[in-house]
Amino acid sequence: MVKAVVLGAAGGIGQPLALLLKTNPLIDELGLYDIVNTPGVAADLSHIATPAKVEGFLPPNDGLKQVLTNADIVVIPAGVPRKPGMTRDDLFKINAGIVRDLATGIAQTAPKAFVLVISNPVNSTVPIVAEVFKKHGVFDPKRLFGVTTLDVVRASTFVSEVLGDLSLSKSVTVPVVGGHSGVTIVPLLSQSSHPLPSGFAQDKYDALIKRIQFGGDEVVKAKDGAGSATLSMAYAGAEFASKVLRAVKGEKGVKAPTYVSLAADPKGAEALKKELGQELEYFSSIVELGPEGVVAISPLGSITEQEQTLIKAAVPELSTNIQTGVSFIGSSKL
Template sequence: MVKAVVLGAAGGIGQPLALLLKANPLVTELGLFDIVNTPGVAADLSHISTPAKVEGFLPPDDGLKKALAGADIVVIPAGVPRKPGMTRDDLFKINAGIVKDLAAGIATTAPKAFVLVISNPVNSTVPIVAEVFKKFGVFDPKRLFGVTTLDVVRASTFVAEILGDLSLSKDVVVPVVGGHSGVTIVPLLSQSSHPLPAGFAKDSYDTLVNRIQFGGDEVVKAKSGAGSATLSMAYAGAEFAAKIIRAVKGEKGIVAPSYVSVEADAAGGAALTKELGQELAFFSSNVELGTDGVTKIIPLGKITEAEQTLITAALPELVKNIETGVNFIAAAYSTEEPRL
């Protein structure tokens, strides 16, 4: 029995994500929560002929608590999507409080659930969730994940396009490390399962890296202010959630990049820290998944000079993003106490 919960289930990411989770035969119960429309979304999904029982809840009458009761995996796409001209700082100011309150709900109702954070900016919202869990005394670094899968999906698709065969896109595997915004997104193209063409030009390489890093901007612009990368993000979120569910059910050898606490694996975190040359609380790297969540953080391994340059550029931004999330919770709880 697996209960999956989507917080922000009526939004642009939440609805298609809930649909994909309903279609997953391993999900037997699906809890949906949002500030509007969730009962209607749940009723609609409940007519689909798959095993999951679906219930939708709104904030009144302890709706968040009811949605989270018995949750095994919680996915958080809640918040406001990015619009043209909106900076990551703008997005943070809007979404930080939303994520904080949802994290408190998880801490009090489903503290053992695996928590997958999609709400942007992920580099800062994952530390927010971690700090809230620490305040409530329930933080388990092995069970908290920032979903960076969309960067991997984009990298796979774009490499397949360059190779001239989109049918390869499901097979192409490109590790993407660092974080989940702009320059913090570092595709390790030298480790791609399907190498780039021989003699691939440097300017073409730079263009590809930039497209992977700023693919979200491409979508925001194409939607002319009407939305962000909602459908592709829902797909990526469902893909990662499916891997977590499979691992929890005992499947071995599942490896996927995710933005996690380096405390989740002491040995792997130490090796990664040595490679980076500085300590970071969170970093996205290949992670081996198991029944308890993070089993192993896999170091970067052999990378090129160009990739090292990208990582060097990412580190100061990651430090700033992490501090932003941590400082937000420190300030929030300076005037209020966490309550169980």
């Protein structure tokens, strides 16, 4: 029996994410939690003809504790969406406290669960969850993930567009490393399963990199204040959750880029840090998944001079983001 839980299940990401998880045959029980509307969302989903049992909880009557009891995997899309003109720093001021409180609930009720963090800014919210777990003595770096899958999905889609064939988008694989905001997002186009056309112009290359890094802005602008990247993020979250579950079930060779604590694989981390030329506690790289979570963190491998420049721009920003999350818990009352 596998129980999946969505914290923030009534929101713009939470509802479509819950829908996708309801259709996942690896999930037997689906618990939904939010401050409003989750019983209704659960009732709606429960009419879908798939085996997973669905139940929705609200804060009263220890709802968070109830939903987390016996949870195997917890996905956290909770928080406010980004609006036009809003930076991820602005988001942090609101979402940091939400993530802290949910992490406290997980630490107390489901400390062995795999935790997948979607709440932005991921570069800072993953360290927040880790610091809460550390304070409760339950931190396992192998079981905590920042979901960066949307950056991979965008890169695959946009490269397929460049190649003039969207039917390739499911087979195109582009490693995206670093973090999950702006310049910390580093697509390794040189390692794409489907190379860019020969003679691809520099200005087009730069535009493609920028589009992958700031794809969220494209959606926020298009929605004109009515939301952010909710549907594509839900799809990406469900895709990554499925990979974690497949690995937990024993499937070998499951790999995906994800933002993790480098303490999850000290040997892999050592090689990665040498490539980066700087100490970092968290980084998104290709991670091999297994029944206990992180099995191995891959190094960057052979990258171009242009990609080295992108990495150099990403690392200082990433370091600042990480420290922001750590400092938030250092100054918080749990």
